[in-house]
Amino acid sequence: MDTVTVSAKGEMIIPARLRHKLGISAGSRLYVLPEIGGCRVTVEPAKKKLTARELAGMADYTGARISEDEMDTARFAKTS
Numbered sequence: 001m002d003t004v005t006v007s008a009k010g011e012m013i014i015p016a017r018l019r020h021k022l023g024i025s026a027g028s029r030l031y032v033l034p035e036i037g038g039c040r041v042t043v044e045p046a047k048k049k050l051t052a053r054e055l056a057g058m059a060d061y062t063g064a065r066i067s068e069d070e071m072d073t074a075r076f077a078k079t080s
Contacts, residue, residue, distance in 0.1 A: 004018075012030075
């Protein structure tokens with residue numbers, strides 16, 4: 001879990017690692033949704049500009065890496 005700090009002006013300070021992981025850059029729009037006991041912050045979909053290569057490792061997978069050529073894309077294809 002990452003911790004975000006709120007400045008005296010009410011600005012959220014998001015760690016660089018998390019900004020990179022989520023594709024947040026200057027000018028990105030974030031949605032803050034109130035929930036019971038807190039809130040949820042999501043990135044506006046139109047501003048997400050990450051490539052598949054940038055997303056690799058996002059889930060903290062620790063197994064052996066395979067090349068893109070070794071990936072079997074057919075198993076992810078819809079059949080209906």
